[in-house]
Amino acid sequence: MIDTKEKILDTAERLIGEQGYAATSLRHVIAEAGVNLAAVHYHFGSKEGLLDAVVTRKVTPVNLTRLAWLERVETEAGGGPVEVEKILESFLLPTVEVAGRSPDFVRLMGQMLAEGMMPRIVEKHFRPTGMRFVSALRQALPALPEEELLWRVHFMVGAMAHTMCRPPMFPLPPEGAADLEPRMKLLVTFLSAGFRAPATAGKEER
Amino acid sequence: MIDTKEKILDTAERLIGEQGYAATSLRHVIAEAGVNLAAVHYHFGSKEGLLDAVVTRKVTPVNLTRLAWLERVETEAGGGPVEVEKILESFLLPTVEVAGRSPDFVRLMGQMLAEGMMPRIVEKHFRPTGMRFVSALRQALPALPEEELLWRVHFMVGAMAHTMCRPPMFPLPPEGAADLEPRMKLLVTFLSAGFRAPATAGKEER
DNA sequence: GTCTATACTGAGATAGAC
DNA sequence: GTCTATCTCAGTATAGAC
Numbered sequence: 001m002i003d004t005k006e007k008i009l010d011t012a013e014r015l016i017g018e019q020g021y022a023a024t025s026l027r028h029v030i031a032e033a034g035v036n037l038a039a040v041h042y043h044f045g046s047k048e049g050l051l052d053a054v055v056t057r058k059v060t061p062v063n064l065t066r067l068a069w070l071e072r073v074e075t076e077a078g079g080g081p082v083e084v085e086k087i088l089e090s091f092l093l094p095t096v097e098v099a100g101r102s103p104d105f106v107r108l109m110g111q112m113l114a115e116g117m118m119p120r121i122v123e124k125h126f127r128p129t130g131m132r133f134v135s136a137l138r139q140a141l142p143a144l145p146e147e148e149l150l151w152r153v154h155f156m157v158g159a160m161a162h163t164m165c166r167p168p169m170f171p172l173p174p175e176g177a178a179d180l181e182p183r184m185k186l187l188v189t190f191l192s193a194g195f196r197a198p199a200t201a202g203k204e205e206r
Numbered sequence: 207m208i209d210t211k212e213k214i215l216d217t218a219e220r221l222i223g224e225q226g227y228a229a230t231s232l233r234h235v236i237a238e239a240g241v242n243l244a245a246v247h248y249h250f251g252s253k254e255g256l257l258d259a260v261v262t263r264k265v266t267p268v269n270l271t272r273l274a275w276l277e278r279v280e281t282e283a284g285g286g287p288v289e290v291e292k293i294l295e296s297f298l299l300p301t302v303e304v305a306g307r308s309p310d311f312v313r314l315m316g317q318m319l320a321e322g323m324m325p326r327i328v329e330k331h332f333r334p335t336g337m338r339f340v341s342a343l344r345q346a347l348p349a350l351p352e353e354e355l356l357w358r359v360h361f362m363v364g365a366m367a368h369t370m371c372r373p374p375m376f377p378l379p380p381e382g383a384a385d386l387e388p389r390m391k392l393l394v395t396f397l398s399a400g401f402r403a404p405a406t407a408g409k410e411e412r
Numbered sequence: 413g414t415c416t417a418t419a420c421t422g423a424g425a426t427a428g429a430c
Numbered sequence: 431g432t433c434t435a436t437c438t439c440a441g442t443a444t445a446g447a448c
Contacts, residue, residue, distance in 0.1 A: 004415080022228060025440060036416050038443085043414090047441065114368070115321045127375060134376060150376045151392045155365040157375065162320070162364020169333060169363065170340060170356045186357045190400040197399030200392050210431085231423060242433050244426080249431090253424065 005043045007033040013054045017104020020111060021051060021118075052121050055112065058098065058105050063129040065094035070136060085192045087136045092160060092184050092191075099180040106180060110165025113157055130157075141195060148199050156191050163187055211249045213239045219260045223310025226317060227257060258327050261318065264304065264311050269335040271300035276342060291398045293342045298366060298390050298397075305386040312386060316371025319363055336363075347401060354405050362397050369393055 011033040015024045026047055030037050044050040069090035073082055099106040112122050134153055141149060163183055217239040221230045232253055236243050250256040275296035279288055305312040318328050340359055347355060369389055 026442095027440075037441095038417080039415055041442070111321075114364070123375070130375065147378060148392055150374065150378055151369075151389060152396055153376060154372075154374050155369060155393060155396050158320070158366070158368020158372070159361040159364040161368065163357075163361060166360075166364070168356065168360050169329070169336065170359060172353060172356055183357065186354055186406050187361060189403050189406040190358055190361050193403030194396040194400040197395050200395040232425095233423075243424090244433060245431080247425065 004033075004035050004039050008035060008040055008043065008050070009054055009057065012050055013058070013102070013108075014104060016051065016054065017102070017108045021108075021115075026050075048118055048121070051118060052124075055108070055121060055125055058102070059109060059125045062094050062098055062109075063125070065097070066091055066129055067132060069094060070133065074136070081140050082136060084137070084140050084195050085188060087133060087140060088156075088188045088191050088195070091133050092188055093181075095164065096181045096184055103180070107165045110161045110163070113161035114165055137195065143199070144195075145199055152195055155194065159187060159191065210239075210241050210245055214241060214246055214249065214256065215260055215263065218256055219264070219308070219311065219314075222257065222260065223308065223314045227314075227321075232256075254324055254327070257324060258330075261314070261327060261331055264308070265315065265331045268300050268304055268315075269331070271303070272297055272335055273338060275300060276339065280342070287346050288342060290343070290346050290401050291394060293339060293346060294362075294394045294397050294401070297339050298394055299387075301370065302387045302390055309386070313371045316367045316369070319367035320371055343401065349405070350401075351405055358401055361400065365393060365397065 008029065012024070012029050015029055015032065018024075026037060026040055029050075030040060040047075040050060044053055070087065073086040073090060077083075077086075095106055095109065112118065113126070130153070134150070137153065138144075138146070138149060144152075164180070214235065218230070218235050221235055221238065232243060232246050235256075236246060246253075246256060250259055276293065279292040279296060283289075283292075301312055301315065318324065319332070336359070340356070343359065344350075344352070344355060350358075370386070
């Protein structure tokens with residue numbers, strides 16, 4: 001079969017999304033895909049290589065959407081400062097479109113960030129786009145010390161990852177947990193206020 | 207040896223803190239502790255049971271400190287509303303004391319929350335204390351709809367977990383990444399502003 | 413270049429002797 | 431309570447068929 005590779009990718013994406021990376025064995029993947037175990041290592045080198053391929057296929061369009069969205073709001077601002085909300089929406093809401101098609105993959109993206117899982121893969125797919133958004137936030141919040149800005153980005157990543165992949169710990173009305181979009185909008189509200197908070201006092205004397 | 211159990215616990219706590227739970231094999235633990243593999247299963251039932259025991263030993267005092275601190279600030283407020291900052295400090299800063307003694311364990315606590323790792327263990331150790339803090343926040347923010355409050359707590363947990371266990375993704379001055387305390391103070395600033403943000407508009411028509 | 417069959421190492425778990 | 435031996439299943443590596 002010519003598309004052994006595609007079958008492995010499709011099956012792996014589904015199973016990893018459903019069960020998580022660690023809990024998904026290659027043997028389970030190959031059984032459902034109807035291929036041989038060694039084919040995985042031939043095409044992807046290792047289990048981690050397979051994950052990388054799965055992620056690349058899906059996360060690339062998300063990042064492109066993020067950047068396009070950011071450029072649009074920057075253009076609309078006409079060279080002036082861009083609202084923090086707009087920047088965060090550009091970063092957070094593109095995942096929502098993907099969620100409609102493959103909710104499992106959103107969980108996988110969240111997992112990759114939340115778990116220390118494959119730091120190299122996360123760096124590769126997240127850092128370049130992330131740096132671009134850091135620049136935008138730096139311009140939007142010129143009064144905030146650089147170090148505190150970077151920590152706030154770190155906090156944002158944590159909150160986002162957790163929101164994308166973990167069920168809420170406290171009981172919520174059944175409709176509340178269903179869709180990603182309303183959740184992400186609450187997150188934008190929350191994070192925007194956090195980013196706009198005055199710098200923490202007494203930081204310098206550390 | 208009578209304290210086989212203690213030796214296993216001490217060694218497991220150290221190794222899991224250093225390397226993470228998944229990366230730490232029982233065989234590595236028993237080799238360093240100088241005990242037999244079956245002893246682990248005799249005393250703790252499973253690898254997960256061992257983790258539970260490790261966590262219980264350390265997280266219980268942290269939660270007690272959290273609750274004591276919260277009660278103190280509530281008393282100081284004399285029945286009136288407690289400031290959001292004070293509530294968040296009561297929740298976040300007790301981990302700092304632990305970090306001074308065993309920084310590895312702070313990373314482990316963060317990992318437990320960040321990774322879907324052992325949801326039962328997380329629930330057991332986190333929910334009861336968490337519920338108490340949700341009540342305090344509900345009183346401090348009476349105008350905020352219940353559902354949005356609970357999501358904000360979810361965001362907080364994500365940001366906190368990520369902050370406790372992940373190295374910053376963007377380059378920071380070397381002193382910046384060292385201590386937990388200044389990081390947690392920045393986090394309190396950020397989260398307090400997020401919690402005090404007005405409710406997201408247009409939520410109801412969902 | 414692609415893929416199959418098979419073997420290797422190390423993981424967690426368990427039964428039963430002592 | 432403790433230890434030996436063993437079981438199952440994971441990811442990985444390689445030899446060779448096509």
